[in-house]
Amino acid sequence: MSNYEKLANEIIENVGGLTNIDSVTNCMTRLRFGLKDNTKVNEDGLKATPGVQGTVYKGGQFQVIIGTDVSNVSDEIRKKGNFSDSITEDNSENKGIINKVLGTITSIFQPIIPAICGAGMLRALLALLVFFEWLNPEDQTYQLLNLLADSAFYFLPVILAITSAYRFKANPYYAAVLGAMLIHPTFTAMVGEGTAINFAGLPVKAISYGSAVIPPILIVLVMSYVEKFAKKISPNAVKIFLVPLIVFLITAPLAWIIIGPMGGILGDMLLVVFEFLNNQARWVIPVLMGAFTPFFVMTGMHYSFMPVQLAQYATLGYGTLLGPGMLASNLSQAGSSLAIGLKTKNKVLKQTALSSSATALFGITEPALYGVTLKLKTPLWIVVFSGGVAGLWAGLTNMRTYASATAGILALPVYVTEDMSNVLNAVICIVIAFVLSFVLAVFFVKVDSSETVEESDEIDKNIDTTTDRTIFAAEINQTNIEVKSPVSGNIIPNNEIQDDVFRNQIMGNTIAVDPIEGEFYAPFDAEVVSFFPTKHAIGLKSTTGIELLIHIGIDTVELDGDGFHSDIKVGDQVKKGDHLISVDINLVKEKGYSMITPIVVTNTQEFTDVVSLPEKKNVSNSDTIMLAFS
Incomplete structure (x- = not known):
């Protein structure tokens, strides 16, 4: 039995057994469980388990913090049962509406983040290759790679429809069809013509749903109820075709006439907010994100910002919500942890701080947060201050990301522009965050007497x-x-x-x-x-x-x-x-x-x-x- 399998067995045992697990997925460092009954969890047992760094219940999920080996443990747990890869609805009675909303957003977007980040980094790489004239945009190699990178965003309505279906316990294949209809070439051409569109005499608003975020989620939410109704009224002998037929004939018109336009209105509202902030107070978001990212990470709320970030990309072509501020915060974690690792004589703390500083440089901050800065407290406030200062620089210089990526030093390509000034500002942001937090930790954190x-x-x-x-x-x-x-x-x-x-x-x-x-x-x-x-x-x-x-x-x-x-x-x-x-x-x-x-x-x-x-x-x-x- 491997170490990962042993750890998986002990975690399963302490979350209430296989029968208590509804779904399980993982991010960079955490297992994220959807449990049927949270009262069956033995948190003390989990915290005492070798290989578990901590636990947290936020956003409708029970999360077990493992570290960078989490994917191996997650794979072992999935082998034990037929679990969904998406966090499903929490059935606990005392769960508030805010937790429900955050849990829903997180479970829908968390599975797609690796694909979005991978496509974003491919975009950034292509921009670098063009900038250094190593690749010509007219070359078919560039065009093929570019369409690959764009596919993750262009077909986002389909991808989100599928993850939404898992969340709402609906058929993901029905959902994929409804997501695909929003970006079908025929519908796109009808929108492009600018002529009136109607369905059975009812007006259909001409909206381009490419890279849409909100409409597919709302459509699948409605579809989940239609599907339940269709299953209830359909005879068993004809369910195989009657259920999807009912689902499509009811949900699609609602999507074209009501749900899609509602999502479009929300998108327009977000655009107004973005433009106001960019024109009147563009420093606000990077400062807040730079200062408070550690607390967002602790609560799991950082995933909840992803739909807004994707909406920025769809409406503006660039993002300011997550990348600049999180870059400032993550590098502050790295600087503070490095200072503590160099100062301490405690061998365990030294090893933890130095290794977590290295991972924070690449945008994975949970080992630094839970293993160093949060435990010692003073370094956490240093990270908050340093991240806010570096975030102020990011805001004042109008730093922007042009693709999604984990906010670390390897994310610099997503800041590439024609004159490279955006990349230079990002480098300065990194230096401010890292050096300021390092120096403050050296002078103000007492790790050993x-x-x-x-x-x-x-x-x-x-x-x-x-x-x-x-x-x-x-x-x-x-x-x-x-x-x-x-x-x-x-x-x-x-x-x-x-x-x-x-x-x-x-x-x-x-x-x-x-x-x-x-x-x-x-x-x-x-x-x-x-x-x-x-x-x-x-x-x-x-x-x-x-x-x-x-x-x-x-x-x-x-x-x-x-x-x-x-x-x-x-x-x-x-x-x-x-x-x-x-x-x-x-x-x-x-x-x-x-x-x-x-x-x-x-x-x-x-x-x-x-x-x-x-x-x-x-x-x-x-x-x-x-x-x-x-």
């Missing part, structure tokens, strides 16, 4: 000769928090852990014990916040704030609880030294599994430092194996 760092170094130098670890820890610093070993055994090097997540300390500071007996005890006074049904992993939260994961064995989830015996449950309060679980070590080993037990401080970054005792030492359940400095 120098006194604590010196004490930590002293521990590393002297701990080998210390036998009474409890006394030693008490003499060092009164602000340290002790973590006792939950089991007697031998401390082993992390590089001997046969699991990438624990070996690389992705979840937090990790120490591993190879047990010599099967009795596990509470390492401190705590609450049991998670306990897997397979009993192989226990999550504890101490009264002093430490969140600890005790993962008994490697791959032991596959034993399905065989050999594990415990009466504890989530919510129990335990005292230091209380018995937690008994494990039949011999049975586990006979079945071919390792008993090496990773012990992880999953909230490492909330402490100044977390120090592990040296490797290859024998410990009992009364010995201190970690010190956390607050």
